[in-house]
Amino acid sequence: SHPFDIATLDDILLPSWNEGSNKEAIIDFVTKTTTKGSAEFIPVADRIACFDNDGTLWSEQPMYFQLAFAIDRVKALAKDHPEWKAKEPFRSLLEGDMQKVLSGGEPALLQLVAASHAGVSTDEFNQNVAHWMKTAKHPTTGKAYYKMVYQPMIELLDYLQANDFKTFVVSGGGVDFMRVWAEKAYHIPSYQIIGSSLKTKYEVGADGIPKLIKLPELNFNDDNTGKPVGIHQHIGKRPVLAFGNSDGDYEMLQWTTTAKGYPRLGLILHHTDAESEWAYDRKSAVGKLDRALNDADKNGWLVVDMKNDWNKIYPRQ
Amino acid sequence: SHPFDIATLDDILLPSWNEGSNKEAIIDFVTKTTTKGSAEFIPVADRIACFDNDGTLWSEQPMYFQLAFAIDRVKALAKDHPEWKAKEPFRSLLEGDMQKVLSGGEPALLQLVAASHAGVSTDEFNQNVAHWMKTAKHPTTGKAYYKMVYQPMIELLDYLQANDFKTFVVSGGGVDFMRVWAEKAYHIPSYQIIGSSLKTKYEVGADGIPKLIKLPELNFNDDNTGKPVGIHQHIGKRPVLAFGNSDGDYEMLQWTTTAKGYPRLGLILHHTDAESEWAYDRKSAVGKLDRALNDADKNGWLVVDMKNDWNKIYPRQ
Ligand SMILES: [Ca+2]
Ligand SMILES: [Ca+2]
Numbered sequence: 181s182h183p184f185d186i187a188t189l190d191d192i193l194l195p196s197w198n199e200g201s202n203k204e205a206i207i208d209f210v211t212k213t214t215t216k217g218s219a220e221f222i223p224v225a226d227r228i229a230c231f232d233n234d235g236t237l238w239s240e241q242p243m244y245f246q247l248a249f250a251i252d253r254v255k256a257l258a259k260d261h262p263e264w265k266a267k268e269p270f271r272s273l274l275e276g277d278m279q280k281v282l283s284g285g286e287p288a289l290l291q292l293v294a295a296s297h298a299g300v301s302t303d304e305f306n307q308n309v310a311h312w313m314k315t316a317k318h319p320t321t322g323k324a325y326y327k328m329v330y331q332p333m334i335e336l337l338d339y340l341q342a343n344d345f346k347t348f349v350v351s352g353g354g355v356d357f358m359r360v361w362a363e364k365a366y367h368i369p370s371y372q373i374i375g376s377s378l379k380t381k382y383e384v385g386a387d388g389i390p391k392l393i394k395l396p397e398l399n400f401n402d403d404n405t406g407k408p409v410g411i412h413q414h415i416g417k418r419p420v421l422a423f424g425n426s427d428g429d430y431e432m433l434q435w436t437t438t439a440k441g442y443p444r445l446g447l448i449l450h451h452t453d454a455e456s457e458w459a460y461d462r463k464s465a466v467g468k469l470d471r472a473l474n475d476a477d478k479n480g481w482l483v484v485d486m487k488n489d490w491n492k493i494y495p496r497q
Numbered sequence: 498s499h500p501f502d503i504a505t506l507d508d509i510l511l512p513s514w515n516e517g518s519n520k521e522a523i524i525d526f527v528t529k530t531t532t533k534g535s536a537e538f539i540p541v542a543d544r545i546a547c548f549d550n551d552g553t554l555w556s557e558q559p560m561y562f563q564l565a566f567a568i569d570r571v572k573a574l575a576k577d578h579p580e581w582k583a584k585e586p587f588r589s590l591l592e593g594d595m596q597k598v599l600s601g602g603e604p605a606l607l608q609l610v611a612a613s614h615a616g617v618s619t620d621e622f623n624q625n626v627a628h629w630m631k632t633a634k635h636p637t638t639g640k641a642y643y644k645m646v647y648q649p650m651i652e653l654l655d656y657l658q659a660n661d662f663k664t665f666v667v668s669g670g671g672v673d674f675m676r677v678w679a680e681k682a683y684h685i686p687s688y689q690i691i692g693s694s695l696k697t698k699y700e701v702g703a704d705g706i707p708k709l710i711k712l713p714e715l716n717f718n719d720d721n722t723g724k725p726v727g728i729h730q731h732i733g734k735r736p737v738l739a740f741g742n743s744d745g746d747y748e749m750l751q752w753t754t755t756a757k758g759y760p761r762l763g764l765i766l767h768h769t770d771a772e773s774e775w776a777y778d779r780k781s782a783v784g785k786l787d788r789a790l791n792d793a794d795k796n797g798w799l800v801v802d803m804k805n806d807w808n809k810i811y812p813r814q
Contacts, residue, residue, distance in 0.1 A: 225686065302729060346688070359733040369542065370733035371663070371689070377730055382722035382748060390752055392729050399730070405699035412619060412709050413694060413716070414731065416676040416687035431699060435707055 194339060196332040196492040202447075202484050206336065209445045213420065214343045220443045224344045228417050230407075230432060231337070232424040233351035233358060233375075235467040236449050237366060238329040239318075241458040243278075243466060245325045246357050247289075249312050251278075253296035261295075270295070282465075294396035298378055301391040302356060309360040323494070326361045331495045336423075337366055345421070350411060351375045352403035352428055356394070374414045376402045407432035425449040426467040433472065433481055446481035448472055453487040511656060513649040513809040519764075519801050523653065526762045530737065531660045537760045539737055541661045546738040547728060547749060548654070550668035550675060550692075552784040553742045553766050554683060555646040556635075558775040560595075560783060562642045563674050564606075566629050568595075570613035578612075587612070599782075611713035615695055618708040619673060626677040640811070643678045648812045653740075654683055662738070667728060668692045669720035669745055673711070691731045693719045720745045725752035742766040743784040750789065750798055763798035765789055770804040 197203040213222040234240040254264075254273055264270035269288035272280035281288055297305065313326050321328065337347050347368055351358060355375030363370050377399040380392040402410040408431050411419065422429070422436035425448060433446040450469065451460050461469040476483050486493075514520040530539040551557040571581075571590055581587035586605035589597035598605055614622065630643050638645065654664050664685055668675060672692030680687050696716040697709040719727040725748050728736065739746070739753035742765060750763040767786065768777050778786040793800050803810075 225680070228688075346686075348688075355730070355733065363542070369663075371545075371665075371731060373733065380726050380729060382725050382752075384751070389755055390725065390748070392725060408699050408707065408709060409697050412697060413672070414688060416672065416690065431707070434701070435699075438706055 194332065194335050196335055196490055198489055198491050200489060202482055202489050205445070205482055206447075209421070209443065210339065210343050210345075213443055222420055222442050226417060226420065226442065227340075227343075227345040228348065228415060228419045229340050229345045229421040230348045230350045230411060230415075230419040230423070230436065231333070232426070232429050232432070233349050233353055233362070235425040235451065236330075236423055236429075237333050237337075237349065237362075238325075239457060240467050241460070242319070244353065245318075245328075246353050247292075248316065248318075248325070249309065249357065250292045250296040252312060252316060253308065254292060257295065290398075293378075297354065297357075298394045298396035301393055302380065303391070305356055305394055306360050309357055313361050321494075326365055328494055329365050330490075331492045332490045333423075334366065334495065337368070340421070341367060346372060348411075348415065348419075349373045349375070350402065350407055350422075350432060352401070352406075354378075355402075374402060374410050376400055376406075403428045405431045408435035411435065419444075421445045421447070423447040423449070424472070425451070426469050427471045430472045430475075434479070437480060446479065447484055448476055448481055449484050450486060452485050453490075453493070455487075456493045457486060459487075511649065511652050513652055513807055515806055515808050517806060519799050519806050522762070522799055523764075526738070526760065527656065527660050527662075530760055539759050543734060543737065543759065544657075544660075544662040545665065545732060545734050545736040546657050546662045547665045547667045547724075547732075547736040547740070547753065548650070549741040549743070549746050549749070550666050550670055550679070551742075552768065553647075553740055553746075554650050554654075554666065554679075555642075556774060557784050558777070559636070561670065562635075562645075563670050564609075565633065565635075565642070566626065566674065567609045567613040569629060569633060570625065571609060574612065607715075610695075614671065614674075615711045615713035618710055619697065620708070622673055622711055623677050626674055630678050643682055645811055646682050647807075648809045649807045650740075651683065651812065654685070657738070658684060663689060665728075665732065665736075666690045666692070667719065667724050667739075667749060669718070669723075671695075672719075691719060691727050693717055693723075722748045724749035728752065736761075738762045738764070740764040740766065741789070742768065743786050744788045747789045747792075751796070754797060763796065764801055765793055765798055766801050767803060769802050770807075770810070772804075773810045774803060776804075 193207060194203055212218050212220045231237055234244055251273060254270060258264055258274055269281040269284045269291055316325060318325055318328060340347050349362060349368060353375050355373060355377050358375055359370045359373050362368060362373055379395045379397045379399040381395055382390060383393055384390045418439040419436045420442050422433050424432060437444045437446040451458055453459060461473060510524060511520055529535050529537045548554055551561055568590060575581055575591055586598040586601045586608055633642060635642055635645060657664050666679060666685060670692050672690060672694050675692055676687045676690050679690055694716040696712045696714045698712055699707060700710055701707045735756040736753045737759050739750050741750060754761045754763040768775055770776060778790060
């Protein structure tokens with residue numbers, strides 16, 4: 181099922197990746213695990229590859245894009261909620277003081293999520309996200325958010341898919357938020373996208389038409405130890421490849437690369453390109469990468485250096 | 498991607514299904530939704546078909562097979578639990594009085610589930626299930642349980658898969674229990690199997706090796722309104738086809754056949770063959786089919802009559 185002859189076209193594999201040990205290690209892993217007769221061959225059914233989303237498949241600065249959606253949604257709803265003018269964190273948000281909103285920590289964020297993500301049917305929510313994706317622009321690049329996916333990662337996903345790997349998104353972000361656009365952006369079916377979620381309630385209206393209503397209550401937090409839990413619940417197999425960018429991916433990488441029986445590959449994207457994207461790691465409020473960077477060597481995880489390993493960030497328009 | 502030419506081989510489609518309106522309706526649905534240019538064409542990405550498991554893809558009498566596993570597991574563990582001799586529901590179970598065990602209702606069942614399904618790692622649990630599947634025999638047929646899958650349903654799954662439908666199991670049964678054998682039995686990947694689950698906890702041992710431990714606490718009950726909730730969480734799209742056999746499938750069928758935009762097909766398997774399998778419906782403790790049978794006509798759901806619509810139950814050994 182290779183769409184092209186790898187042997188003769190080797191030179192154009194992963195064109196947005198610079199030649200070097202990381203690109204070599206990726207191609208070597210895929211080649212040895214998909215070559216029949218290889219001692220390290222992995223049957224198609226077990227070729228499971230898991231990717232974090234924020235900061236791994238698309239950008240996440242200056243704030244998670246889903247938070248930007250939540251803020252825009254709260255602003256759009258504010259006319260129906262005059263009480264928000266006197267109530268934190270809404271008041272600070274509406275006054276444009278995001279610093280103060282974020283100082284409210286997790287409780288403030290949960291209130292924003294509840295106001296922007298709950299109390300609507302899943303169909304309505306999808307429409308809200310789709311509309312926002314079509315209209316909202318990133319504050320510094322001016323791009324639509326869904327165009328800030330990483331071209332080198334799209335190439336890697338395509339390369340793995342062409343070699344019969346099943347690629348999964350395993351994100352701390354909301355699964356409903358992602359599925360609206362990620363299926364097309366990454367060529368990944370909706371049921372291979374795993375994320376955090378709110379509880380939903382099944383309701384049948386007087387017209388006999390059922391809806392799923394999103395409730396303001398967390399159902400699953402797909403981050404840190406939640407990632408292996410979510411992988412087990414959803415996939416039921418341990419991945420052979422995992423790719424993340426922050427300490428929230430530590431357990432996903434650990435769960436992947438400590439598994440036995442097959443070769444495993446763990447990868448971390450290190451944001452080092454302040455000119456074309458952003459440079460951040462140990463001290464960033466978004467996508468903090470500290471413990472996983474310390475332990476990468478010891479655990480055999482490859483650290484991909486965005487500035488040195490990539491020659492392109494975003495797809496051409 | 499059809500493995501054969503449907504036009505010339507029409508006469509051997511679904512060979513274990515008798516000719517009749519139900520077989521005709523299934524083939525008509527698949528034909529019209531997969532024929533390019535048809536007004537009712539469904540793109541491959543949206544060809545989502547969901548199947549209940551117990552009583553729909555395999556037998557469920559005289560008790561859910563997973564309950565038989567739980568009982569055998571409790572018996573095997575009893576030597577390490579002398580206290581069970583004095584403690585219900587274990588005492589009655591060990592004395593062979595299942596009537597009394599079941600009279601304890603849901604609390605008794607949850608205790609059995611906790612004792613047989615929790616307190617082990619996911620890897621250990623999988624080994625327990627695999628061993629049981631290899632060794633346990635059904636009390637009346639004498640067959641291994643995994644051989645009591647329905648040949649006509651395997652043919653239907655294969656037929657749908659050959660026509661680029663993604664087939665999912667959506668079961669009230671335990672997802673970990675099913676994945677051990679269902680992937681092979683139904684030709685369905687582990688990540689297309691959805692079911693009930695216990696919570697799991699990620700633990701890293703002193704040796705640095707992580708495990709997921711199954712906890713004695715329900716995580717998700719994939720039955721009744723839980724089925725559309727599980728479908729949304731896991732798949733993120735509404736099915737175009739759903740097949741069940743009991744009132745526990747009512748909401749899955751409703752969620753499927755009330756959706757707009759595409760043709761939808763809802764099917765109910767009615768157990769009518771007391772000679773080759775079992776005959777039961779409105780008054781059965783297992784797989785009760787009452788409300789869904791009443792409303793099938795009104796809701797446009799097809800009722801498959803096991804005795805009349807099928808000419809075979811189980812695969813040849
Ligand atoms: Ca991330
Ligand atoms: Ca059933």
